[in-house]
Amino acid sequence: MQSPIPSTITNYLIDSLPRQDRVSFLADCETIDLVFGEVITEPCGRILHVFFPLDCFISLIANLSESEQLEVAMVGSEGMYGMPLILGLDKSPLRAMVQGAGQALRMPAAVFCHHLEQSPAIEALLKRYLFVLMHQLTRVAACTHFHQVEARLARWLLMTQDRAHSDQLHLTHEFLAMMLGVRRAGITLAAMALQARGLIHYHRGDITVVNRAGLIEASCGCYVADRELYTRLLEEPA
Template identity: 75%
Template sequence: MKPLPLRPSTNYLLDCLPCQDRASFLTHCEAVNLVFGEVISEPDGQIQHVYFPLNSFVSLIAQLSGRERLEVTMVGSEGMLGMPLILGLDESPLRALVQGAGPALRMPAADFGQHLAQSPALQALLKRYLYVLMHQLSQVAACTHFHHVEARLARWLLMTQDRAHSDHLHLTHAFLATMLGVRRAGITLAAMALQARGLIRYHRGDITVLDRTRLIEAACGCYAADCRLYRRVITEGGAV
């Protein structure tokens, strides 16, 4: 097990814990490196570990009985993977697929359960984060149904940029189409429109965000709503 800093500033969820709770929690974490394309969990699979991404991020994907797949949320340095454990369940409802390689903190599910039972502050924080995730899931359902592909793509690029901590992303049209649940031709047209407006540069799967401020304006309101909710409920600790 690698030694860890007492305050890993790159996982904002853990940063919100009181110092004593955070220090105790980190003594049972190990540093791991998440690999692009790695599957952390499958639907109905048993949760063996919880993960707190640092400079990595993971897509949570709903998969129907056929080949249809849709990303329903994304977890990076703002959150954690393994939330069913706080409800007393050890079964994953979604596929967790690493989309951004990099470091993360990991803890065995059994140790996590002990910390959860012993730390009221951890319980309170993760209940707030669960509320944020519930909001994101409902927002994605409405966004997918009502909002145009171009606005949804802009939102997804912003979410990815936030978690990748970089303006440079590697995302193919085929991958984006799967994540957004649309045809590849729709992604091509949306990406061309954003590029024509000078918001991004796209070439053979490499995307560079050129103008973040205008990309936020081009995105549907769901992105700003998600940011406001996280800030109010997690960072500021306001009432839900």
């Protein structure tokens, strides 16, 4: 479903572009509504469009089999989906699935590649973001191996809260187990522990972040490391 481009853009990457580049870029975008659970691209599928989330967010999932899936990155209003195009590739190595419904700016892949060729500012910004995304991917691999489920769940809830722009999250244990690559029982115990510490409130799939500062303290250091890298490369002057 398409709708007019909002007058106030809330995607940080697009907001960061020089005005002339931003105006030209937005002229080739359309705003669409993304639905929870919608699969944008399957592994090895061709990337037909790039997406710049506004108030939605997209999970990038490594899919070994139907029963072996793990979220390895998350894209919200801080980033974009379609990064292989920057490397001259039009295939996705991961499944891209809408995790949070909402609006996104969409651009055809060929048009996006044309903007990359024409604008050094766009290319430079997105290469920095590509590095941040690569860091997130590698960090998740190490985090999954070394860190406890409770700390990983805290980190994941913080990442989701950042991209949902809300303290209220609707996430079932089954969905959380798939995203974190653990058994449902492990998610139940971790959620109960965070609730017992007064950090979240959980009831039938509805999670409320009650104490964000405490949740950051309970999370592994990966959350803060990701935020610091993003700030250093994308928010501070180059």
